[in-house]
Amino acid sequence: MALRLTGRLARRRGAVGDRCPIDRTLQIVGSRSAFLLLREAFYGATRFDDLVRLTGFTEAVAAKRLKELVDHGLLERRPYRQPGQRTRHEYVLTERGHDLLPALLALAQWGRTHSPHKGGPTLLHDGCEAEVRVVMQCDAGHRVVEDELVLTS
């Protein structure tokens, strides 16, 4: 066993349904298009046509997904104006959106080392140039490994 369960979780006999935060997250951003649009948002893209071009999705898919992400508060749609152009809208990450970065990073980390085609871009720490990873850490500052995890319900 990898992870110790306590409380209700240890005794449960059926599905947890909406009490699982993983499931709740997946119901909001669980599609490939949502993740990849957010990836481009982190890369700095804000305009509709950039997001379409850089993700490779069709406009229809991008429009629908962007609307959902705005509705769920991960992106904000706000007007902007370039000189000599008419008013347009840009999509920018909200705090809620920014908070998903560790998840994207964790997925990227797995894919770089474990997916069939290995490799891909690497994240470095600006200045110190060391590679950046997501790690599990407790609020007391200890690095935590799987066996030391206790899940309380």
Next chain:
Amino acid sequence: MALRLTGRLARRRGAVGDRCPIDRTLQIVGSRSAFLLLREAFYGATRFDDLVRLTGFTEAVAAKRLKELVDHGLLERRPYRQPGQRTRHEYVLTERGHDLLPALLALAQWGRTHSPHKGGPTLLHDGCEAEVRVVMQCDAGHRVVEDELVLTS
């Protein structure tokens, strides 16, 4: 801009396709059922009927997804025998599977604080009892925030 891009990535004009490790990961475990089956595997479930009951998926969905996860090397299907019972198979996490824990944790972390129904189980560090989170850290040991990330292609 949230994150600094360098090299090919900064200059690209189209989709990245198979060079994106996030996308490659999602093509393997991108479905809700895959994530939730892995969740139960981390919780310690190994038997087919337990995995079915605890995730709430149908047997057909679970069987199909488990087969994929085994094919991709995240789970290992191995025979076991309880006394007086016939030989059965259990599904246990491989190293590849275990390495996905930070991603699951990051998704859970987001869901606990940002999804509509807040709350859910909490992860603690065994012994010290402090809450466990995923954080971004560089190999030199620095805690890294979004603005300090550089992506090299």
Next chain:
DNA sequence: GGCCTGGCTATGCTATCCGCAAGTCAGCGA
């Protein structure tokens, strides 16, 4: 030899994801 149980497999259905192609609509520039 027949029943039961765990672990699947098969069939049929709906909903969602995605691509392709075409249409809409607002406003600037000519």
Next chain:
DNA sequence: TCGCTGACTTGCGGATAGCATAGCCAGGCC
């Protein structure tokens, strides 16, 4: 006023995800 361009919207169709129900099969028990 006419066209163009960016930002969508609409319609169609295939693929995948998921549910429900039912059936199959191996092996231990009676």
